[in-house]
Each structure stands twice: as C-alpha cells, then as structure tokens.
Amino acid sequence: MIKWMVSMASLLILPLDGNAQQWQGQITVDSRVGYSTNTILNPFHGEWDRSTGSGYGLIAPMGQLSRNSERYSADFSGGGVLEPFFDGRQTLKGGFALMNLRRRIGSSWSAGVETGSRYFSSSFDQSMVWVQPTLTWSPTLFSQIRLKAGSTFRDYSNDYQDQEEAEITQNDRFDLYGVEYEAWPTFTWRISTGVYGNMDDPTDNLSFMINSDQHISDAFRLTLRLNADSYSYQLMHEVGSGGTGGPIGGGDDGYITLDETDRLLRAGLSGRLRVSPSFSLTLNLDHLSLHSSASEQTLSDYQLSTGVRYTFQPSLGGRGKARAQWDQNGNQSVMLKVNYSGAGQLYLIGDFNDWENPGIPLSRQSSNRYAAQLSLPTGSYEYKILLIEGTEKKWIGFSEDTYTVSDGFGGSNGLVFIQ
Amino acid sequence: MNKKMNRPYKWQGSKLLAITLMVLVPALSMAQDQSFSELIQSARDAGIEQSRLADLQSRTAGNGITDQQLAGIIGPAIALAEQNLPSEMIFQKAMEGIAKGIPTERLQPVLQNLQRSTISTVAIVDPWVARSDVAQMMRRSGEQVGNQAFRNELLKAGSKAMAGNVSPESLQGLFEAIGQEITLSRSKPSGIVAAVNIFPDLPSTARQPEASGAAIAKALQSGFEAGDMQKLPGAMNAAQRRSQLPAAAVIEGIAGQMVQGTLAAQILQNLFNGNIGGGPPGSSTPGLGDRPGQGGPGGYGVP
Numbered sequence: 001m002i003k004w005m006v007s008m009a010s011l012l013i014l015p016l017d018g019n020a021q022q023w024q025g026q027i028t029v030d031s032r033v034g035y036s037t038n039t040i041l042n043p044f045h046g047e048w049d050r051s052t053g054s055g056y057g058l059i060a061p062m063g064q065l066s067r068n069s070e071r072y073s074a075d076f077s078g079g080g081v082l083e084p085f086f087d088g089r090q091t092l093k094g095g096f097a098l099m100n101l102r103r104r105i106g107s108s109w110s111a112g113v114e115t116g117s118r119y120f121s122s123s124f125d126q127s128m129v130w131v132q133p134t135l136t137w138s139p140t141l142f143s144q145i146r147l148k149a150g151s152t153f154r155d156y157s158n159d160y161q162d163q164e165e166a167e168i169t170q171n172d173r174f175d176l177y178g179v180e181y182e183a184w185p186t187f188t189w190r191i192s193t194g195v196y197g198n199m200d201d202p203t204d205n206l207s208f209m210i211n212s213d214q215h216i217s218d219a220f221r222l223t224l225r226l227n228a229d230s231y232s233y234q235l236m237h238e239v240g241s242g243g244t245g246g247p248i249g250g251g252d253d254g255y256i257t258l259d260e261t262d263r264l265l266r267a268g269l270s271g272r273l274r275v276s277p278s279f280s281l282t283l284n285l286d287h288l289s290l291h292s293s294a295s296e297q298t299l300s301d302y303q304l305s306t307g308v309r310y311t312f313q314p315s316l317g318g319r320g321k322a323r324a325q326w327d328q329n330g331n332q333s334v335m336l337k338v339n340y341s342g343a344g345q346l347y348l349i350g351d352f353n354d355w356e357n358p359g360i361p362l363s364r365q366s367s368n369r370y371a372a373q374l375s376l377p378t379g380s381y382e383y384k385i386l387l388i389e390g391t392e393k394k395w396i397g398f399s400e401d402t403y404t405v406s407d408g409f410g411g412s413n414g415l416v417f418i419q
Numbered sequence: 420m421n422k423k424m425n426r427p428y429k430w431q432g433s434k435l436l437a438i439t440l441m442v443l444v445p446a447l448s449m450a451q452d453q454s455f456s457e458l459i460q461s462a463r464d465a466g467i468e469q470s471r472l473a474d475l476q477s478r479t480a481g482n483g484i485t486d487q488q489l490a491g492i493i494g495p496a497i498a499l500a501e502q503n504l505p506s507e508m509i510f511q512k513a514m515e516g517i518a519k520g521i522p523t524e525r526l527q528p529v530l531q532n533l534q535r536s537t538i539s540t541v542a543i544v545d546p547w548v549a550r551s552d553v554a555q556m557m558r559r560s561g562e563q564v565g566n567q568a569f570r571n572e573l574l575k576a577g578s579k580a581m582a583g584n585v586s587p588e589s590l591q592g593l594f595e596a597i598g599q600e601i602t603l604s605r606s607k608p609s610g611i612v613a614a615v616n617i618f619p620d621l622p623s624t625a626r627q628p629e630a631s632g633a634a635i636a637k638a639l640q641s642g643f644e645a646g647d648m649q650k651l652p653g654a655m656n657a658a659q660r661r662s663q664l665p666a667a668a669v670i671e672g673i674a675g676q677m678v679q680g681t682l683a684a685q686i687l688q689n690l691f692n693g694n695i696g697g698g699p700p701g702s703s704t705p706g707l708g709d710r711p712g713q714g715g716p717g718g719y720g721v722p
Contacts, residue, residue: 066661068660068661068663069660070660071663072663073660073661073662073663075661102661102662102663103663104663104664108664109664110662110663110664112663136662136664138664142637144664186637186640186641187637187638187641187643188641188642189641328646349518351511351515354474354511354514355511355514355515355517355518355519356478356514356518357518378562378563378564378568378609379568379572379612380572380575380576380612380613380616382511382515384519395519400653400657401650401653402653403617403649403650403652403653405579405616405619405620406583406619406620407515407519408512408529408532408533408579408582408583409516409519409521409525409526409529411519413515415616415649416649417609417612417613417616417645417646417648417649419562419607419609419644419645419646
C-alpha cells in the first residue's frame, strides 16, 4: 500500500517541476475553548464518549503548501493538535498529514488522488491511513461532481490501565465511496452535498451531507452544516424480556434476531469574523441527535466553542518580485504599498505620470516595504515599478496576486481602479 | 581602348548623381518638414491639445525618434480625434512604449491596432451607454463620474480588450451579460468599468467568452465592486490551476480566496471543523461504537 501511494505521488508530482508556479503556503494557528457533551463533536477527536460533559481547550498549528502547473496541482497539509480536557481526562494529542494531487485529463475533467494519515492518543491510541482516487467533472460553469472511492485503514486500542475494562485492540479496513456535488449560486455562496457509503454494500448505511458556506461580507463568513447517517446492524433480542445485548447470530431458544438501525442527525453552525488581516474570531455550535431503534432512545448532544485564529502567508520563492497593494483612503487619495526584497531605489511609473522616467519615488518603510501616496481621479490606471540601482534600471515583475494586464508589447503592467 | 573611352562617362554619372542628391535631399527634407507640420496642424484641428503634442515631441526627441517616426505615432491619435473619439489612450500607450524603450517599428502597429479596436468598440459602447437603465444605474450609484468619463473609460477598457484579441462579438456578449436588469440594479459604474477591464484576463475568455461574461455578471450580482473585480482574474486562474478544472467551475471559495489571498484556507477550515476525522469519505463513520442499542463492536465502531 505504502509503495503504491509513493508511486502515485511520484507520477503526479514529478511534472510539477520545470515550468511550475511558485510554492504558495499558509500557516494557521487555531485556539479554542469550548464545552461538549460528547467528544465526537470535539474538533479532531472523532470518538464517541458521552460519559460526562466537559470543557476543553484546543491549540492546533497547521500548515499547507500548494504548487501547481498547467496540468498538475498538489496540496500538502499537516499539523499538530493539543486538546486538554478540564475534567481530568487525558489530553488528546496527535497530528495529521494530507496530500491531494490532481491532473487535468480533459476540458472539464480532472483526476487525482487524496491521501492522508493521522495519529491521536488520549485514553486510546487511534491511527488512520486513507487513500482514495478521485474523478471530478465540471458539467457547468458553477458546478462540479466528484466521485471518490478508496480505503481507510484504522488501528484503535484503548488504554484503560487503571480501570477494570478490558483492553481492546482493533484493526479495521473500510472500503468507502462518495459522490459529491458542489454548486455556487453566487460568488459568495457555495452549497455542497454528498452521499457516502460502503463499497461492500453500496446502498446500506448511507451517509448524507449538505453544507452551505456563505460570505456575508469581506469580514464575516457563515457556514451551516447538516449531516445524516444511518447504521444498520443485527441484534439478538430475548423473547419476552425485551432485553438487548445478546450475541448476534440468532436461532437459540428464547432469542430472535432483529434488524436495527441507528439514525444520527448532526447540525453545525460556524461563524468567523476577521478582525485584522491575520486574526479572526470564531464561534462554533454543533448539535447531534441519535435515535436508536433498538433502545427506542433519542439522545441529544451539543458542542459550543469560541476561539481565535491566526493566519500567516509566508512569501515563498517570490523574491525579486513586487507585491502591490492599493488602499483608497479618501475620494481620490490612494496609498500604494509594495512588498519587495532587494537592493536599490523603487519608483512608480504609469498612466498617472505619463510614464515619465524615473517616476514617483517609493519611500522605504521597512526592510522590504515601500509606499507612496497619490491623488488620482476616478478611472483605471496601468503602472510599473522601476528599480534603479546605481546606473542600472530594471522593471520589477509583479507577484502572482497583483492584478496585471498585458501591455501589448509582450510584457505586463499592474492595473488599479480608483473609485 | 574601350575602357579609356568609358571613364569620362563614369565620372559624369557620379557627378550627376551627387548633384541630384544635393538638390533632392533638402527638397525631401523640406517636404517632410512641411508634411510633419501639416500633421501637427491637423492634430490641433482635430482637437488634440497642443501641450499633449509638445509632451510627446519632447519625449520622442529625447529618445532619438525622428519626426517621421513621430508622425507614425501621432497618426492613430489624430484619426481617433477626427472622429470625436478619445485619443488619450494612444498618447498614454505611446508614452509607455517610449518609457520602456520599445522600438518605433514595434510601437506603431500596437497604436494602430488600438486605434482600430477603439473604432470597433464605439459601435458597442455608445448604444449601451445611451440606454435608459444604464443612465438610471449611474444616477442611483452616487459615484462622482460623468457620462462622458464613463463612456471614455468603457471605450478604453473595451478597445484594450479587442486589441488583446477579444472579438467584437465577445465584447458585445459581455455588454449584454452585464446589461441585464438584475446585474445593473446591483452595479456601480466603477464596477462595470472594472468588469470590462478584466474581461480579457479571465482564463475562460479565450475559449468560452460567454462563460466569462456570465461569471462577470454573477460577480456583479454578488455585489463585487471594482476592487473585488480586479482580484477575480487572479483568483480564477489560481482556482483553475489548483483544481485542474475549467475556470469558473472551480471557484472553490473564491470569495474567501479574494479576502484571504489563498484557497488553502478552505481546506484548513475543514480540518479545524474536524472534517478529516473519518478520512475518506465523510467525517463521522468511525467512533460510534458505544452508542445505545449496539452492545459491542459492530459496523465502524469501537466500544
């Protein structure tokens, strides 16, 4: 399995060399405090434990690297998690790694593989590895359908050393499939749905998901999640007593075998308020309802948490390029901020100064930050950044996230709109 | 013998050529001067400001460009001005080319192309700007931009798009898309100008211009203003490369990307919400072992 994963990764990653775009990265540190009545609602926990409701904390540094070329793309993610409980339970700690690789195979098709692993320990040790090929089709401009199928390998063992419960070690393999549909009613609203099942019995034990992700404003984002799962199993019932928990199999005197189903509904609401370019406040509410046909019981659990998220995007491989950011302060007053690493003096030149050399000098604000204040009437303006170092003059290229247009001469200019 | 006889004729021929050149060169030069003067005069007659001509002349003189070459640079501007069309973008592109050291033989075709595309754009922009619902949009927006300035900005953006190989039919299609009632009702003039500016830069425009038009219209309907619009080409390009699917179809949290600068945030958001718990696919399959009714390990669970 490992060899197969490495081979797949090699085949998909190797073409990323050569004319590939530069690496893009992001580092995020999430912190959270919350309360839950069932640990399966806790971030990253993934195990059912509703013995006591408990407060918890969370700190999770995570990072992601992306790289892509014309036909290939790759994402690598990883992170660590520390989740202490306030009721004395063992802290959940662990980490994860993910890799998504994609290759374009047609005008509206792409194929890839998603793989990952995670390890967490608390009063248990839980590890998981999964790999699943994916096939994605984009039938219309604002929709896509994704098929995925693969295997998950899961090891679990509890660690009840000071308790009387028996130690359990379990190794499982799940062969799962999923069909997902995503659509964008607007640029700020995404809806995704999915149905998931087990390849051994594709129509049994289905799981449904629907998510709505809405950007209310540049600063505020709201996500609504709904999940419905069903789990069918057989259970021995003692005739006459109505008891549960007998061995599965049936046929013994006094017992009958019945098909039972647990139905689980889960709803979540997340909000994120950006208070600065790097910091956001988060609020999460989750509710879970489980109805068991065997016990005729309905259980409800909830989770509430709030936290702070720090996000940082390091500059990777963009040295020697200028990242231009325009801020409109008043009706016609605009501030240009340029991030650039390198020696020499920078000048701004463009439509607003009739492209006259050397242009408007950018004042150095810090080691790699330059700025200029301009007064410009409403309109669109093309511009370039000129570097003068000694007697040498050189046009500076722009970073990928600076809006540029073709200059008609085989090069590109930055473009800014003044409202 | 013959050689000796031929020498006087050769000498006489060279002398004749020299005399001819001595007479013709100044005459040609005078004719060129006269021709250039007439060109400058016709530029003034067409309404081009003298100061603008003087700026260009001083810039070209400083860069070793001859009057004849300058005439080739000014020509497209005069042609536009004579049709009462804005010629400023020709001057700006000329200034830009000179600043970048573009040779005049490369500069002139670019300017001529810009001139032609401006004339083609007028036929699309002028009827659109004259529409009553467009005028209503301008009044409602509250932006301090005059009708003429709005029209000129659209002409500038449209002609640049056409000079960049966008067909007149594609540009017409864009104006139809952004001219829908629902789009105009949620747009401002600056957003419309930005929409036309970004049109040639969207990754789908070359092969699916109608798709680009629909994407731009949807962006305006979503409340995108000029500042958001200018981030759209980069965001869509990044989305396309990352998902390896066609442009607009994979705008995976594009609004989020434009705010945060990267698509990575979406994946990390899912991680944070615990959506990686079950691996593929879905999130909640493992870990339900001791739910009520199921007395022991079964299905996906553990006790």
